[in-house]
Amino acid sequence: MASMDTLTIKTENKFRSLITKQAYKKGEVICEIPTEKVVNKPNRFTVQIDRDKHTNVGKLAALNHSCDPNVILDTEHLLVYAAKDIEKGEELSFFYPATEWEMDAPFICLCGASSCIHVVAGARFLPLSTLEHHFLNKHIREYMIELLNNTELHLRKLQEVE
Numbered sequence: 001m002a003s004m005d006t007l008t009i010k011t012e013n014k015f016r017s018l019i020t021k022q023a024y025k026k027g028e029v030i031c032e033i034p035t036e037k038v039v040n041k042p043n044r045f046t047v048q049i050d051r052d053k054h055t056n057v058g059k060l061a062a063l064n065h066s067c068d069p070n071v072i073l074d075t076e077h078l079l080v081y082a083a084k085d086i087e088k089g090e091e092l093s094f095f096y097p098a099t100e101w102e103m104d105a106p107f108i109c110l111c112g113a114s115s116c117i118h119v120v121a122g123a124r125f126l127p128l129s130t131l132e133h134h135f136l137n138k139h140i141r142e143y144m145i146e147l148l149n150n151t152e153l154h155l156r157k158l159q160e161v162e
């Protein structure tokens, strides 16, 4: 199985990024998502892998967010794979809301992509029309369905009152 040895952390002005030492073809597995330390709340070093399950991802915590990412974190199969062809020396990035429902530390994205979502706070805060353009993990899709059902229920209750 592919290991994280092909990945290296670059630090520039205290800003960390994850760089690949080798090229990948679209769809190729880059490494596994480590799950040795799972906690029930998100922090800067975790990735959400299920409801109330956030795993410390070691080196992968240096993965930055991009609205036009080159890797996908598949939390169901615990694999990181290439979303497009990646050159040796390229920075790896993924779409945080694909794994995170509600983030611990939201921030403003300046990635410059035409599809930039600007406020990165978790899938919960994004419209469906934005999310549908991205790979979303199973737990995120489940949360979305729940949110939609609750909204529908709420609307029905409002109509009943009228």
Ligand SMILES: [Zn+2]
Pocket (backbone or CB within 6 Å): 066, 067, 068, 109, 110, 111, 112, 113, 115, 116, 117, 118
């Ligand atoms: Zn962006």
